[in-house]
Amino acid sequence: MTTKPSAQASRAEYARRINRVLNYIDAHLDQPLDGAQLADIANFSRFHFHRIFAAWMGETLGSYAQRRRLEKAAFRLSCGSHETVLETALATGFHSGEAFARAFKLKFGCTPSTWRSTTLQRLKMQASAIGQQPGNQESNPDQVFSNIHQEGEPALGESDVSYRLTETCAMDVRIVDLPKARVAYQRLIGPYGPAIGEFWRGTIAPWMHSNGLSDETCYGIGHDDPSLTPANKCRYDACVEVPAHFVASGQVDILALPGGRYAVASFKGKAEVLGNAWMWLTREWMPSSGLQCDDRPCFEMFSATTALDPHTGEFSCDICIPVRAL
Missing domain, CATH: 3.20.80.10 (Regulatory factor, effector binding domain)
Known part of the structure; x- marks a missing residue:
């Protein structure tokens, strides 16, 4: 006779499986994501995986991947590297600079180039004040x-x-x-x-x-x-x-x-x-x-x-x- 897992143990197992999917997505943001492959990583039904993911995370798989790509792109742009905007777009899974610029402006309210210049200027001002006031x-x-x-x-x-x-x-x-x-x-x-x-x-x-x-x-x-x-x-x-x-x-x-x-x-x-x-x-x-x-x-x-x-x-x-x- 198989013993039914407790509710706590069941939720812990769900968390482990979803975390594996999140880890995989973050490591492959520059690549197309296959829902069936992600379902296999989580060992969930391919048919039900999208619904399980959305219920657990509070956002759809597509929305999550798009958000993480844009967040990673914004961070890369603000780090002062010599990477071009197009290189940032391709490195975070966007197939063209135009699609990246549209999605970026929709989320952050400005173009990637504006984000880079204004963020770096603001952070230089903040960095100069380090030690003068507590950080948050x-x-x-x-x-x-x-x-x-x-x-x-x-x-x-x-x-x-x-x-x-x-x-x-x-x-x-x-x-x-x-x-x-x-x-x-x-x-x-x-x-x-x-x-x-x-x-x-x-x-x-x-x-x-x-x-x-x-x-x-x-x-x-x-x-x-x-x-x-x-x-x-x-x-x-x-x-x-x-x-x-x-x-x-x-x-x-x-x-x-x-x-x-x-x-x-x-x-x-x-x-x-x-x-x-x-x-x-x-x-x-x-x-x-x-x-x-x-x-x-x-x-x-x-x-x-x-x-x-x-x-x-x-x-x-x-x-x-x-x-x-x-």
Whole structure:
């Protein structure tokens, strides 16, 4: 006799399957998406998949893919790379510059070129004010992550170049090769900010303890830009490195973080200025570095056991941005 899964276990399995589809879509935004293939990835009925996806996500598959393409394009345009508007369009799945421009203006109210010029000018003004006033993580134009970070323990190689974030907070940016990592993750969908810290404390930390993973390396991946993506649709993955024999269960799933070349910056400071650190790295340091972001995920890397300095209240982590040559 087959035992019927509980409602909680059933929802956890749905979440795992849909998350696999979202991960696949994000990794293939430059390609046509096949609904039947996505249904197979989720192991759902091909006939019912579109309805299941829309019910779970609150938007159709087509609307979701279009939104993510435009959000990714907007982020690429605002990063100060030498990529043309047409190259951005093709890299995010649009077949012509005209179709991209129409869709972009419909969503953001301006042309891609105007977006690029006005956003870069605004962010330069904001970056010049870093250190003069506290940052606001929820309005940060870059990916925003957890407020649990790592005490300085990078062991990632020699420093290639140093830049100063503010007079009181310096970050060394090193170009290093990071190894691949096999992680178990749980996803939080909703506004970035305090909820992420509570997610780590209330859900992830107890799970790590019960599975003997408290001393493992942690990663925080904010997949969405909160200045572009609706707050209730922002995705954050709390990840913990696990050995090859580890088997995920419940709402936990396995993800492979790709290795390769990363710009790694050591951050230490109050959590509320972390967003400014991300902004400085992507909007100020990156355009001057001779490098550009590629499509691997950005993340924060830290150890939960040494993340917080109990005496100063400061957080420490390594901010990791995947890079390639211009």
